[in-house]
Amino acid sequence: MKEFICSTIERNVVLKCIRDHKRLDCRTIDETRSVNIDFRSHPGCVSVRLGQTCVIAQASCRITKPKESRASEGNIRIHIDMSKIPLMNLENWKHQEFVQELNGILEQNIRHSNCVDLESLCINSGELVWAIKIDITVLNNCGNILDCANIATLCSLYHFRLPEVTVHGSDIRVYSSMERRARPLRILHFPINVLFAFFVDGRYTLIDPSSDEERLMDGFLSISMNQHKEICGIHMGGKLGLKKEQVDLCKKLAFKKILELTDRIRQVVTDYYKNNEPTIHTQPSIVRIEDGEDSSGESESEDSVLIKTDMSPSPMETNVSLLLMPSLDRLSLSEDNPTITATVVDKSTSKLENDDEQDNE
Structure with a gap:
């Protein structure tokens, strides 16, 4: 220069x-x-x-x-x-x-x-x-x-x-290093x-x-x-x-x-x-992509779920917002996608879903 x-x-x-x-x-x-x-x-x-x-x-x-x-x-x-x-x-x-x-x-x-x-x-x-x-x-x-x-x-x-x-279907789960070692x-x-x-x-x-x-x-x-x-x-x-x-x-x-x-x-x-030991994070979150309507009557819990109602063929930078995933330190968060709404899932509901999946297996 x-x-x-x-x-x-x-x-x-x-x-x-x-x-x-x-x-x-x-x-x-x-x-x-x-x-x-x-x-x-x-x-x-x-x-x-x-x-x-x-x-x-x-x-x-x-x-x-x-x-x-x-x-x-x-x-x-x-x-x-x-x-x-x-x-x-x-x-x-x-x-x-x-x-x-x-x-x-x-x-x-x-x-x-x-x-x-x-x-x-x-x-x-x-x-x-x-x-x-x-x-x-x-x-x-x-x-x-x-x-x-x-x-x-x-x-x-x-x-x-x-x-x-x-x-798993429409559910995308991001694991912490405490559950699975990051690659x-x-x-x-x-x-x-x-x-x-x-x-x-x-x-x-x-x-x-x-x-x-x-x-x-x-x-x-x-x-x-x-x-x-x-x-x-x-x-x-x-x-x-x-x-x-x-x-x-x-x-x-x-x-x-x-x-x-x-x-x-x-x-x-x-x-x-x-x-050096790998950094230990807290429990992971779940990203769920669905085509149904937004469910607003669910109670609050620690497990956070993102429900995407529509994924239009937007430009390359269109992303899935991860604003409810603060446990991953290196995961950048953005709130600029208006088509994504954040809700929470009741623990009892998620537990019943897990029991149904086990019975089906």
């Missing part, structure tokens, strides 16, 4: 170090900063530091209606929030463009590379699927937010656990991003640029690759043309870093779940 203001002395010092194959933070031109990964108590919450650049990622889930063209696939969304850090030399519209550019690159690297098995997020084909959302908050910017956010997103997805769900997402591969910066008309190349180097770079090359040497995305920025030999050299250097980070992510998540 280039800022408008940069002193001549600072520019000369940085460029002189680059010409001498040195860097201000005592790194070599092909050396990245240290990565620190810290998991929080909730599944899917992770803090990642790349040098002094700090990012927090939080994964959450909700039950939504799938796309008509992909009736048996869930979906993943990524949102970046950079309001916590100051960008003094950027105008508001430039700030928004920068955030949109980062969000678009992450969407391409994570969602469009199919690193998560979307069919494993299906609850009932054509009706209900899991939707995963990754909220990324940038707490400190010391350069290369893209790589730090990419690592945080992958760690959050690999660390996240989905509640177990069973479907991890099915991660097929790890598309890790590596950023390169170019200086002096592309004659000098650096990996993992700092904030001072980002202000003075002529262009950048972002390569997303997995451990199988599969290119998941390539993005270029700046008014700079690169030769094929330069791109091939960057790909070779990026692959070495990707192998190290892939093993690191797998190891830290495995160590976390070996040393």
Whole structure:
């Protein structure tokens, strides 16, 4: 990211170090900063530091209606929030463009590379699927937010656990981890991003640029690759043309870093779940989808039921509201669907239904 203001002395010092194959933070031109990964108590919450650049990622889930063209696939969304850090030399519209550019690159690297098995997020084909959302908050910017956010997103997805769900007719039951252990997402591969910066008309190349180097770079090359040497995305920025030999050299250097980070992510998540017990939630709730009329004469109880009277072919974001499911901490709640009404079921009624089901068996 280039800022408008940069002193001549600072520019000369940085460029002189680059010409001498040195860097201000005592790194070599092909050396990245240290990565620190810290998991929080909730599944899917992770803090990642790349040098002094700090990012927090939080994964959450909700039950939504799938796309008509992909009736048996869930979906993943990524949102970046950079309001916590100051960008003094950027105008508001430039700030928004920068955030949109980062969000678009992450969407391409994570969602469009199919690193998560979307069919494993299906609850009932054509009706209900899991939707995963990754909220990324940038707490400190010391350069290369893209790589730090990419690592945080992958760690959050690999660390996240989905509640177990069973479907019996129109009843969809979401189990707590006290009844059934939550299952991890099915991660097929790890598309890790590596950023390169170019200086002096592309004659000098650096990996993992700092904030001072980002202000003075002529262009950048972002390569997303997995451990199988599969290119998941390539993005270029700046008014700079690169030769094929330069791109091939960057790909070779990026692959070495990707192998190290892939093993690191797998190891830290495995160590976390070996040393920490899963979070215990309270009793689950039941989601019931019916076509009948709303029953309002039922007494109150602890078991909450949602009765959906109509499911019209609405857009992709139409979801089944889970406002009566506060026991699941990582389940996002929404009340924006007017077609869903919430009622409660009497304990005696639910007990009689269970007895009838046992007799039928």
